[in-house]
Amino acid sequence: MDHLQDERRExxxxxxxxxxRPDPSLQITRRTFVHKSLLTAGVAxxxxxxxxxxxxxxxxxxxxxxxFKFAWVSDTHLYPKNVNTRFVEKAVRAMKEVQAMNxxxxxxxxxxxxxxxxxxxxxxxxxxxxxxxxxxxxxIPGEHDWYLDMGKKWEALFGKQPWTxxxxxxxxxxxxxxxxxxxxxxxxxxxxxxxxxxxATLDGSVAGxxxxxxxxxxxxxxxxxxxxAKDRPVIVFTHNPLYEYYPPWNxxxxxxxxxxxxxxxxxxxxxxxxxxxxxxYNEIGTMRSxxxxxxxxxxxxxxxxxxxxxxxxLRADPGDHFDGVGWAQLSVAAAGKVENEYMMWRKKxxxxxxxxxxxxxxxxxxxxxxxxxxxxxxxYPGSYK
Amino acid sequence: MRLTRSTLAVSAVLLAVVALMxxxxxxxLAHKEKxxxxxxxIFEDLFMEQVKLGxxxxxxxxxxxxxxxxxxxxxxxxxxxxxxxxxxxxxHEFPKFQEQMNKFATLRDMINWCIEKPNEGIKINDDSDxxxxxxxxxxxxxxxxxxxxxxx
Numbered sequence: 001m002d003h004l005q006d007e008r009r010e011x012x013x014x015x016x017x018x019x020x021r022p023d024p025s026l027q028i029t030r031r032t033f034v035h036k037s038l039l040t041a042g043v044a045x046x047x048x049x050x051x052x053x054x055x056x057x058x059x060x061x062x063x064x065x066x067x068f069k070f071a072w073v074s075d076t077h078l079y080p081k082n083v084n085t086r087f088v089e090k091a092v093r094a095m096k097e098v099q100a101m102n103x104x105x106x107x108x109x110x111x112x113x114x115x116x117x118x119x120x121x122x123x124x125x126x127x128x129x130x131x132x133x134x135x136x137x138x139x140i141p142g143e144h145d146w147y148l149d150m151g152k153k154w155e156a157l158f159g160k161q162p163w164t165x166x167x168x169x170x171x172x173x174x175x176x177x178x179x180x181x182x183x184x185x186x187x188x189x190x191x192x193x194x195x196x197x198x199x200a201t202l203d204g205s206v207a208g209x210x211x212x213x214x215x216x217x218x219x220x221x222x223x224x225x226x227x228x229a230k231d232r233p234v235i236v237f238t239h240n241p242l243y244e245y246y247p248p249w250n251x252x253x254x255x256x257x258x259x260x261x262x263x264x265x266x267x268x269x270x271x272x273x274x275x276x277x278x279x280x281y282n283e284i285g286t287m288r289s290x291x292x293x294x295x296x297x298x299x300x301x302x303x304x305x306x307x308x309x310x311x312x313x314l315r316a317d318p319g320d321h322f323d324g325v326g327w328a329q330l331s332v333a334a335a336g337k338v339e340n341e342y343m344m345w346r347k348k349x350x351x352x353x354x355x356x357x358x359x360x361x362x363x364x365x366x367x368x369x370x371x372x373x374x375x376x377x378x379x380y381p382g383s384y385k
Numbered sequence: 386m387r388l389t390r391s392t393l394a395v396s397a398v399l400l401a402v403v404a405l406m407x408x409x410x411x412x413x414l415a416h417k418e419k420x421x422x423x424x425x426x427i428f429e430d431l432f433m434e435q436v437k438l439g440x441x442x443x444x445x446x447x448x449x450x451x452x453x454x455x456x457x458x459x460x461x462x463x464x465x466x467x468x469x470x471x472x473x474x475x476x477h478e479f480p481k482f483q484e485q486m487n488k489f490a491t492l493r494d495m496i497n498w499c500i501e502k503p504n505e506g507i508k509i510n511d512d513s514d515x516x517x518x519x520x521x522x523x524x525x526x527x528x529x530x531x532x533x534x535x536x537x
Contacts, residue, residue, distance in 0.1 A: 300467070303472055366530050367472060370528065
């Protein structure tokens with residue numbers, strides 16, 4: 001997959017220029033997690049602090065006026081109740097825990113993939129479960145919510161994207177990175193179910209490079225941020241990461257170059273995303289990016305492209321459906337600090353794994369994978385149950 | 386033991402017989418027909434057909450399950466939902482001690498564990514068509530990985 005390497009080199013050339021980092025006022029401090037290697041090499045080496053992942057991280061925000069918290073939940077992937085009760089159980093648990101936050105969160109961001117196959121039954125079920133949370137809720141869609149009816153039911157329940165609001169000194173932005181796939185269904189005369197089935201297959205090739213922000217939203221984003229001072233904090237919520245991690249699974253947006261061009265002048269940008277179902281951290285130019293857990297199941301780390309700044313989470317136990325999954329709470333302190341804390345249900349103190357036998361990336365060095373053939377040759381291999 | 390002329394003669398005959406047998410075996414190998422491109426294509430096609438069947442099973446295709454008389458999941462989950470591109474299946478690391486089962490396990494044991502536990506499906510026979518197809522897909526997807534049996 002040499003073209004992937006080429007793209008990564010391009011990222012490095014374009015954005016990782018010497019000295020380009022998120023604003024230095026975004027100091028990462030640690031509260032509950034300090035890695036040993038940090039205490040010796042990391043602190044002394046300065047830029048080498050790149051090498052650790054802020055399990056609980058603190059970003060200094062000079063403009064935070066009042067302390068507040070917000071919560072992120074995403075990737076519940078609900079089936080109808082009679083098919084899979086585990087996913088329902090976990091979505092309910094996340095909502096109950098968000099509602100029980102004390103002090104309460106100012107809002108909940110739901111980061112997409114509420115449903116598994118975009119079925120109105122699944123979306124209604126999700127909507128009911130979300131009612132458990134009484135605080136303000138904002139939403140961005142995932143691809144699993146969209147491609148049965150092209151977002152009709154989603155928008156009827158949760159409104160349109162993009163959106164923005166300012167909250168206690170931070171400009172929040174919600175983008176839709178899922179609805180702009182090239183039309184892979186009309187020429188092949190696919191039914192809506194077939195269209196959804198291909199979209200719901202992470203390692204399928206039929207839906208192609210569907211993840212993208214799109215020219216219209218880029219223009220909107222540019223305009224929306226233009227009234228915001230360049231050094232004030234911006235938090236961008238997206239379903240997909242705003243950089244190139246692993247395109248074959250759409251662990252990216254295809255127009256990341258243009259997105260970064262728009263964001264480049266702003267020095268305090270934090271992107272919070274779902275879709276990848278794993279602990280993930282990266283810095284691209286002046287933007288930092290944090291990947292969130294799913295409540296449903298953890299994806300394996302991609303065979304290559306895991307950001308060097310990410311410390312992979314511990315291998316999940318597939319026999320325990322509460323392992324490797326959860327939600328996140330983020331807080332902005334009065335002193336202007338934002339903290340992100342993964343709420344991984346079956347692991348409290350040891351979320352990250354470093355040694356080869358423990359790390360979720362431990363086998364990636366000897367895992368050369370071949371992309372699928374069947375879905376390319378047999379146009380309609382059927383759909384998920 | 387003293388070697389007599391007769392024992393030497395017997396030994397010589399035995400040696401000759403053994404040599405002839407060996408030569409015969411060699412001759413049988415040496416006389417195997419050369420493979421034609423058509424033959425090789427048939428072998429390859431047969432294998433790839435299994436890979437594709439396995440791919441479809443692995444991705445939860447109901448029609449293929451029916452065809453191969455298998456029910457790999459009752460939760461809506463398909464194998465590929467935790468193992469895109471058959472990643473994290475590590476066929477090149479089996480056999481090995483597998484913690485979940487608390488036993489020394491083969492890839493087939495692991496496939497059946499996943500079917501029974503996370504997927505809540507129905508275990509398949511080790512020599513069933515479904516097992517062979519799944520194995521074909523998993524091995525093919527990982528064929529670039531280095532053999533590393535026993536690695537955890």
